[in-house]
Amino acid sequence: MEPTSLEQFYKETASLIPEGINKEIGHFNVFKLDELLARKKDKQEMPYNRRAYYKISMISGRNRAEYADKVIDIDKNCLLFATPKIPYHWLPQDEDQSGNFCIFTPDFLVQHKSGIQLEQLPIFQPGGYPVFQLSDDEAEEIAFIFRKMHKELSSDYLYKYDLLRNYVLELIHYGQKLQPATALYPSHTASARVSSLFIELLERQFPIESPHQKIGLRTAKDYAERLAVHVNHLNKVLKEHTGKTTTNIISSRVLQEAKILLKQTDWNISEIAYCLGFEEVAHFSNFFRKQTALTPLAFRS
Template structure:
């Protein structure tokens, strides 16, 4: 599964290319500083004929949204209802579904890639920022007064991005950091339980998180999530609950599903690359080649080397 680029995201969400965003769809325009853009939600509704629900998908960008209107956000076993003002900090590591519940939507949002932040001289790494931690809360209720304060920053963004100031992206980067720091002072909105759809949401997000790890494209790329505990922590559910949900829906345990997907990737790497067994083992998160060999043999009844040798015999 390939990542959804910013360009593909806008095309998916708005359908036909909207005039407001058309100029942003050339992904080479800001290749030297990372991608950044800012939008007025009400203007998008007018120009792009409404903003539909945002489905579960992979994202390569970070997003900060100032929301005004009735909306629903679904994440794992949580449902968050937004009745008025809120601000949302989305990261590629947190899959969620965002649904506007009426047409009276206003506010602003900006999108940016990891490179946009890391291009700064501060050496700041966006994934190290607490508000973008996968285990943090990312939707915050705010008052009308607080909304005006956030909006003031977004208005400065709108003004600056249309300016011809030579260092405008440095200034825009500072505005993003200002939004982040102000957001980290807030308290999150409490989620309401939703047992009806929670199981299907958890399983959907679990599968998405697995697929985000693949394909492995380089021997230096190392699998980040390997155990049931890793996935449960990312989804913010108890590991036993995750296992129960997946067992009921798929008939397999969390570990069985993870092992099956790692084995599938191992076979692909053995077939399609000339990497040695040690490189494949490392990329799949095994510290010792022997551990990988034992794992692979347990899953397939043959060793990785025997599996590859048989392939060579077939193609001779």
């Protein structure tokens, strides 16, 4: 799953891509949700994917958030934290949507005097509930912070980005003090979703179409981290739904692709091994022999 880049985000929102976006030491921007939705011609939903930037949203309206095995229904106001590590799906349940959101890269906060590391904060840890339901009073407090962001970003103040970093941290700490919204769907439905998303992540890595293409998810731990679940939970879910372990499913799909590449390309064995995530040719040969009782060269011939 290729993460949505900042350039893709701006293209999808029908906004001009800021000049020098790839030269900035940390990017930041803030948006009004209703204005952005008015410009978008397609659906309002945010598709299930991950992004190459952090995002904090305060949204008013009926919505459903899907994070791995967590499906959360929101009645009115919510605060949502998105990290590059964890994909999510956002589904509006009515047309009355409003609010604000800001996007920023990790480097944006690195320059803060605290030297804060985003991935170390509880709110951005895999396995948590990064969606928080808000009372009307809490929603107004959050909206006030976003209003300060909008005002500061458009100002000529020389040190405005120092202030904006403080506002981002204020949102983060506000969220960490809230009680997260709980998953409202039954566990068997959530388990089925984890199984489905695992297969989707697995299949998105194939087919291999270039000797320079390399699969990014190779182990059960890789998939568990991407889905924000414990590896033991992922293994249990897949065993229940498929009768196979996570490792068995991954190995089977990698073997299938290996056979295709050996038969249908003229790539050498080291190139195929690289594409399939093996650091050493010997590791690939041992894997293939264990699965088929043949070496890769013997199978090819």
